Amino acid sequence: MQIKPQFCIKDMGYFLINNNVLVTTPSNDDKLIQCDGTSATCTVITSPNNSCTTANVGKFTSEKKLCLADGKSTAKAIGNTGSYLISSGDSSAFASEVKSPKFGVISMTANSITLDSSKSYICVSNEDLTVTDRTSSSASCSSGKPYSCSKGVCKEGSSAPSSSSIALSSCPDTCASTEAATSLCIDSDGKIHDVDSSGACKSDVLDIGTHVIEINENEVAKKVTLGSKSIDLANAKRLLMFECDADKKCTTVSGYAKICTKHTTQPNDYSEKYGSRYFNDEACSGHASGNTWGTETYEIIYYSITSTGSSVTNTIDRCTTENVGKLLSDGSLCIKDGDAQALGDANYVIYSYNGSEVINASDNLFVRKSITGLVNGVNVIDVSKAVPFALSNLATTALADDVASVRLYECDTSAKICNPTYGYIKSKETDKTESYFTIPYTGANAKVTAETGCSSKIGFIYKDTSNNQKLCLSATDNESAVVGSTKKIYQIKQTITAGNPFIATGSVDIVIEIGSNYMAMSKFLKNDEIIIFKIFSCFII
Numbered sequence: 001m002q003i004k005p006q007f008c009i010k011d012m013g014y015f016l017i018n019n020n021v022l023v024t025t026p027s028n029d030d031k032l033i034q035c036d037g038t039s040a041t042c043t044v045i046t047s048p049n050n051s052c053t054t055a056n057v058g059k060f061t062s063e064k065k066l067c068l069a070d071g072k073s074t075a076k077a078i079g080n081t082g083s084y085l086i087s088s089g090d091s092s093a094f095a096s097e098v099k100s101p102k103f104g105v106i107s108m109t110a111n112s113i114t115l116d117s118s119k120s121y122i123c124v125s126n127e128d129l130t131v132t133d134r135t136s137s138s139a140s141c142s143s144g145k146p147y148s149c150s151k152g153v154c155k156e157g158s159s160a161p162s163s164s165s166i167a168l169s170s171c172p173d174t175c176a177s178t179e180a181a182t183s184l185c186i187d188s189d190g191k192i193h194d195v196d197s198s199g200a201c202k203s204d205v206l207d208i209g210t211h212v213i214e215i216n217e218n219e220v221a222k223k224v225t226l227g228s229k230s231i232d233l234a235n236a237k238r239l240l241m242f243e244c245d246a247d248k249k250c251t252t253v254s255g256y257a258k259i260c261t262k263h264t265t266q267p268n269d270y271s272e273k274y275g276s277r278y279f280n281d282e283a284c285s286g287h288a289s290g291n292t293w294g295t296e297t298y299e300i301i302y303y304s305i306t307s308t309g310s311s312v313t314n315t316i317d318r319c320t321t322e323n324v325g326k327l328l329s330d331g332s333l334c335i336k337d338g339d340a341q342a343l344g345d346a347n348y349v350i351y352s353y354n355g356s357e358v359i360n361a362s363d364n365l366f367v368r369k370s371i372t373g374l375v376n377g378v379n380v381i382d383v384s385k386a387v388p389f390a391l392s393n394l395a396t397t398a399l400a401d402d403v404a405s406v407r408l409y410e411c412d413t414s415a416k417i418c419n420p421t422y423g424y425i426k427s428k429e430t431d432k433t434e435s436y437f438t439i440p441y442t443g444a445n446a447k448v449t450a451e452t453g454c455s456s457k458i459g460f461i462y463k464d465t466s467n468n469q470k471l472c473l474s475a476t477d478n479e480s481a482v483v484g485s486t487k488k489i490y491q492i493k494q495t496i497t498a499g500n501p502f503i504a505t506g507s508v509d510i511v512i513e514i515g516s517n518y519m520a521m522s523k524f525l526k527n528d529e530i531i532i533f534k535i536f537s538c539f540i541i
Helices: 391-396
Strands: 013-018 031-035 042-045 067-069 082-086 103-108 112-115 121-124 131-133 145-150 153-156 175-177 181-186 192-196 201-205 209-215 221-223 239-244 250-252 254-263 297-306 309-312 333-336 339-341 346-352 355-361 365-370 377-382 387-389 406-412 417-421 423-428 434-439 461-463 469-472 488-492 510-515 518-521 538-540
Touching: 067 082, 082 131, 103 145, 103 153, 175 192, 181 201, 209 365, 239 254, 239 297, 239 365, 333 346, 333 355, 346 406, 346 417, 377 391, 377 510, 377 518, 387 391, 391 423, 406 423, 406 434, 406 518
Parallel strands: none
Antiparallel strands: 013 031, 013 112, 031 042, 082 103, 103 112, 121 131, 121 145, 145 153, 175 201, 181 192, 181 221, 192 201, 209 221, 209 239, 239 250, 239 309, 254 297, 254 365, 297 309, 333 339, 346 355, 355 365, 377 387, 377 406, 406 417, 423 434, 423 518, 461 469, 488 510, 488 538, 510 518
């Protein structure tokens, strides 16, 4: 039943009234009402008889005790004094302010239960959720857990909630909830867990990969499904990007994201651009068919994401040396002067305005990672970790576990250009065996099984009678080359065999650089730097 009290209730909460007036002394004739603080009417709570479960937070038991969390209610009925912590709940009078993973601090008086905006630093009893004050953010609790509050809304720890904060909440010490997930938190090991409506975390964690997370003004976090789901315009400016490793430990990364963004108010140019700029679905796959505004529309917007949040990307018109690392208006990334690459599964090494970087590209993301230690010439790089390997150390480095993310790049550090290249690398595995791996133009790295000879195997590795593994430069076994500390340049003049890592079959005049633990096709060498023989040539540099 809805009633309109004869007094002004400015706060949301629960109140005892008699004849539509707040009581001064509780009695059996009082009415218990619930008000949301925004409308002129309140709801009468008749014959409360609820069990105290997670689903009933914000409801009353038959004793008129308020349910605070699963299995925990106020020690006394409304009409008594006390201070408690309450979890979020859809049925709560405080639902619009207290949202998981945050909590509310409430004050009980003789006629009301309301959020207590006077509290800043509190201790909360683990037994009954009663609240006592702390003197400062650094003050500890002799018992219970510390919480920090702002305007009656709290979160565990020393930092009070803030609508300007764009960060994942810290997880509780134990994650064992079996309730439905409503948010996300990050634990002390960097693992990101699901969180239920009471703020308890689940054992489930985000898997290996790159994840974009939306954190709204109530600090409710959810993973964004790019490419098929939209993000509200307001929340698209509250994004973080995390990369989780094989151990599911996650760190923030920066980059650009292609976001299907939802408008709920009509854009100024909608009637003109409805068929080209705006879409009618949250995957941004079909353009709006009419210029009459309805209730919502969608638009592809490119956002820059950093460790502190996101913003609309300032795009460029031309891909020049000065603009390397920036995004063009069509969503392509400038990777070197005159060369912009579209989104899609690829990796790039660039010299941007931020310095040298590895770019991990996918259908909707360009992830940017700083890299140091690039050398002039061939570089062997783990593009997932943005770490170059020292070439001289490769023979003592076990690569089997990480080889899928290893790439070869040929860099000119003076011109500040790195081109992808392809070939073989040599490593020493954990079982002490000497191994070669292909880093092919097809992108599927694999351990090499050496051939028994070079006939019909030009461009392949073969093993000679002394068990030395060599590169076949022609169809003749003795025209082959091995890795060594002295860099040498070879040219394959015969038609290279299909399945080699360097280039497609049918091509000739392939220039191969062989050095310390690698064999890679060279793109920077000029013709006058190579001594050409009938079949192949060798040039020591």
